[in-house]
Amino acid sequence: MARRGKKAKGRPISGWVILDKPKGMGSTDCVSKLKWLYFAQKCGHAGTLDPLATGLLPIAFGDATKTVPYVMDGRKTYRFTVRWGVQTTTDDTEGEAVGTSDLRPNADEIRDLLPNYTGEIEQVPPSFSAIKIGGERAYDLARSGEAPEIESRIVTVHSLGLVEMPDADSAVFEAECGKGTYVRAIARDLGRDLGCFGHITELRRTTVGAFTEEDMVPLDELIDVADENREELDEEAIESGAKARILDFGPLDEYIIAPEAALSELYEVMLNDDQAGRVLAGNSVLLRGRDAPAFCDEAFATGHGRLIALGAIDQGSFHPKRVFGGKG
Known part of the structure; x- marks a missing residue:
């Protein structure tokens, strides 16, 4: 008898939350906290920050985790x-x-x-x-x-x-x-070199790749939004150790940025529904229009209102290298 695959636990959401990491909290702890808050199937971060540091920590959900290398390779600004x-x-x-x-x-x-x-x-x-x-x-x-x-x-x-x-x-x-x-x-x-020695007392990251301070959200704000949308438990449920569930993830999901936001430095190929279907099946598509490049080492394709694939353009055709089939 064939064994059924284990169903992934959590919501299949995709995108970025650009966290303003608090001082004293490790990057992996931040990932665990946001994965729990969002009840997400998959979560990771792009670029570690020391516990003593604060500032911009990009947290990726779902398909956005596949774009993490593009963020980590980007420039970073620190004060x-x-x-x-x-x-x-x-x-x-x-x-x-x-x-x-x-x-x-x-x-x-x-x-x-x-x-x-x-x-x-x-x-x-x-x-x-x-x-x-x-x-x-x-x-x-x-x-x-x-x-x-x-x-x-x-x-x-x-x-x-x-x-x-x-x-x-x-x-x-x-x-x-x-x-x-x-x-x-x-x-x-x-x-x-100055002959006086020195060490860092404060460190804050303000940009990572395409993400800036304007994109950041404090962890406390996310926690408050989550708590506002949790169910209320009666005393009996609390005494039994029950945990309140988030009833409406909509307000939290408003903080999620599209996965392709990490790819702003790449060329974007905008596909119609027919082309998107072909690319999702792993096929290349011919690009039309006088402005379409004939060659491009790295590009990304969007269609159906979301990120479809990473790939390259060769002789006027987009060739997918990594297809994004997730929902969210």
Whole structure:
């Protein structure tokens, strides 16, 4: 007798919620919280934020999880505060001091060094990072007392500017950088080069790929909306351990952004119903119109009011590479 496949638990929703991650909460904890709030079948995030960091954390549901790499490869913008005079083991406030100095830099000394930290630069990630060494995370090795040897890597910093100096002990910066860049390492290295040491005390991400601060929603707001739409339980149900269900997901779903929002830098192929049907079946379609490109390495197709496929354009035809068949 053939075994039936296990039915996926949750709602088959697709799209993005751009969370304003609160301080002290891990990225995976945020994913778990939103998956529970939305009762979603599938959920993930695009780009980890340290627990001490706040700001933009893109959360993907359903088909949007297939577009996560396009978000992670996008540029990211951070605003961060560096405290001079102390270097820590974690390059932030959680670690122990490993170097101190009474020297304090002025604005001109800081600005003179910033060009050294833009463009393609060589950077050693922090010891307390998610880098894998011999199959283990660097932060796990560091917490066990080992001193992981992390090789330097080339990363791209598109811009780095001094925003303000609230006092002699600290400075606020804004950086736009590419994938794999550690802002904590920038603070560490800048402090060393200035001869005064330094570590990050505040870190906030403001953009990731196509998503900006305008897209963000606080976690507390989502929780409040969910609670407003939960069923009311009587005392007997509460005493029995029953959990109130969300009766109407509509208000929560209004915060969901379409999956294709992550693909704004790619060429969009808009399909009619017949073409959409062909692409959903895995077939290529000939593009018509004088503005249609003959060749394009990466493109996405929309039809039936949603994202249909990722693919490429070759000799005037769209060839699907990954079809999106989910609902929502």
